[in-house]
Amino acid sequence: MLLAIETSCDETAAAVIAGDGQLQSNIIASQVDFHARFGGVVPEIASRKHTEAIVGVVDAALEAAGRTYTSCDAIAVTYAPGLIGALVVGVAFAKGLSWAAGLPLIVVNHLEGHIYANRLSEALEPPFVIALLSGGHTMLVHVRDWGNYQVLGQTLDDAVGEAFDKVAKALGLGYPGGPIIGRLAAEGNPAAIEFPRALLHSGDLAFSLSGLKTAVLTYIRQEQAAGRELDVPDVAASFQQAIIDVQVAKALKALEQTGAKTFALGGGVAANQALRQAYTQALEARGIRVICPPQLACTDNAAMIALVALDRYRAAHFASLDIDAQATSNLEEPY
Ligand code: KG4
Ligand code: ZN
Numbered sequence: 001m002l003l004a005i006e007t008s009c010d011e012t013a014a015a016v017i018a019g020d021g022q023l024q025s026n027i028i029a030s031q032v033d034f035h036a037r038f039g040g041v042v043p044e045i046a047s048r049k050h051t052e053a054i055v056g057v058v059d060a061a062l063e064a065a066g067r068t069y070t071s072c073d074a075i076a077v078t079y080a081p082g083l084i085g086a087l088v089v090g091v092a093f094a095k096g097l098s099w100a101a102g103l104p105l106i107v108v109n110h111l112e113g114h115i116y117a118n119r120l121s122e123a124l125e126p127p128f129v130i131a132l133l134s135g136g137h138t139m140l141v142h143v144r145d146w147g148n149y150q151v152l153g154q155t156l157d158d159a160v161g162e163a164f165d166k167v168a169k170a171l172g173l174g175y176p177g178g179p180i181i182g183r184l185a186a187e188g189n190p191a192a193i194e195f196p197r198a199l200l201h202s203g204d205l206a207f208s209l210s211g212l213k214t215a216v217l218t219y220i221r222q223e224q225a226a227g228r229e230l231d232v233p234d235v236a237a238s239f240q241q242a243i244i245d246v247q248v249a250k251a252l253k254a255l256e257q258t259g260a261k262t263f264a265l266g267g268g269v270a271a272n273q274a275l276r277q278a279y280t281q282a283l284e285a286r287g288i289r290v291i292c293p294p295q296l297a298c299t300d301n302a303a304m305i306a307l308v309a310l311d312r313y314r315a316a317h318f319a320s321l322d323i324d325a326q327a328t329s330n331l332e333e334p335y
Contacts, residue, residue, distance in 0.1 A: 001065075002313060003072045003097075004306035005058065007090030008082025008110045009135065010041045012053040013302035014061035016072070017310055023120075024065035026303040029053045032176060039169035041135070047085035054093050061302070069101050074318070076309030079107035080326035082136070087325035095321050107319040108308045110300075111331050114266030115143060116311075117293040117304035124291055129260045131251055131279075134267030135161035135176070138207050140254045141331065143264075146311055149331045152254050153205025160243060160269045163209040167216050167239055171232055181236045182272050188233030190241035193219060197246050205250050205257075212242055244278045251279060255288055264291040271298040 001024070006013040010031045016024040031049040035041045062068060069075070077094035079087060091107075098105040114132050118124050126143045129152070139154035158166075161178055168177025173184070195215050198208040216239050223230050251263060263283050269275065270293065280290045297304060312318075329335075 001067060001072050002074050002076055002106070002306055002309050003058070003062065003069060004076040004108070004302045004309050005054070005090045005094050006078045006110070006113070006300060006302040006305045007050045007054065007086050008078045009086060009300055010035055010046050010049075011300040012050050012057045013300060014058045015302035015306040016061050016065035016067060017303070017306035019073075019310070021307070021310060023303055023306065024067070025061045026301060027057050027061045027064065028301055029057050036175045039175050040165055041083070043083045043085055046083055047089060050086055050089035054089060058093070069097055069103075072101070072103060074104045074106050074309070074313050075101070076106040076108055076305060076312070078110045078113065078305050079319075079323060080109055080329035082110055082327065084325055084327040087327070091323070091325040099321060104318040105321065105323070106309045106312050106317065107323055107335070108305045108312065109329055109331065109335060110305075111137065111329070112147075112149075112308050113304035115141070115149075115264070116307040117266055117297040117301070118264040118291050119307055120297045120303060121294045122291055124262070124264060127258070127260050128262035128264050129251065129254045129258055130264040130266055131247060131270070132266045133160045133247070133269035135159055135165065137267060138209065140205050140250060142254070142258045142260065147334065151331055152257065153207065153250065155207040155209055158209040158213060160207075160209060160247070161267070163213045163243065164269065166213050170217050170220055171230075171235065176268070178269055178272065181240060182274065184233045184236040185240040185274060186237075188231065188235070188237030190237040192231065192234035193238040195219075195238055195242040197242055200246050200249055205254055207246065207250070209243075212239070240272070240274055244275050247275065248278050248282045252282065252286070255283070255286075261287070262289045262291065265293065266298070268299040271295045
């Protein structure tokens with residue numbers, strides 16, 4: 001039985017998993033309301049809210065599993081990558097618990113968690129290609145085996161989720177922008193406005209989102225300056241389509257390049273319905289199996305951290321108490 005803790009961004013989360021991989025509890029306390037009026041995550045607020053919430057969230061996860069921490073076999077925690085001040089809260093708490101209860105400590109890479117989240121709904125075996133699309137990351141990864149990752153390409157500037165959030169902010173729609181834009185886009189025309197598809201024909205697997213973001217913001221300003229009323233669903237749908245076109249084209253290229261026959265998704269943006277449909281349509285037509293994590297497992301949670309932790313526990317990959325949280329990490333490096 002393992003307790004897993006996740007505090008890398010703006011959700012304080014804890015989960016308990018049994019040795020056979022059955023999830024016993026999965027608690028998430030979102031801070032989203034505290035960040036919403038700023039249109040994005042404020043790191044200082046995130047740290048403070050984690051500090052306030054962590055005891056209650058861990059207690060709730062243990063209680064829902066009918067356990068106390070002394071009946072756990074190890075304590076696991078996300079140690080990288082993310083907001084350093086947010087990660088530190090989880091890491092310090094997990095270290096304290098590990099020391100006090102005399103339990104081994106397991107550290108988990110947050111991105112590896114998003115990869116494992118696909119196992120919450122379906123049996124999945126490497127090799128496969130995964131698109132990790134969140135507020136902080138946009139990358140294609142070749143999962144050769146569990147724990148063996150090759151980063152095929154990533155964003156040169158903004159992350160996809162960041163673009164959703166910034167466009168939503170410019171449209172006055174609130175935070176987080178992804179779900180709101182996704183809903184509005186369903187009512188709009190994706191071909192209404194021609195926004196740029198950056199690096200679509202670059203021949204590699206790199207992404208660039210800052211030009212698209214600027215193009216949308218410029219369009220909004222121009223329309224407003226001309227006194228025309230914005231068709232918000234059309235803007236949302238056209239922006240989202242520009243993202244989808246590039247993501248699908250590069251996913252296909254990654255699959256061709258690696259020869260993998262399975263494609264998976266991870267990160268908050270993977271909750272986007274239109275994107276999931278576009279991948280499924282384009283890839284299944286080419287005989288690729290497409291796996292999407294359950295919507296709730298796309299955004300940050302501790303269940304996905306618990307799954308990684310279980311593999312690390314079985315491999316006796318324990319951390320010492322002098323380990324530190326890290327804002328960045330190299331997914332290709334074993335840890
Ligand atoms: O993985 P996540 O919860 O946190 C990070 O590790 O960043 O991802 C959060 C991001 C936010 O930018 C949010 O706007 C985006 O995921 N997001 C979505 C959707 N739901 C969340 N983007 C597009 N469509 C959605 N339905
Ligand atoms: Zn995440």
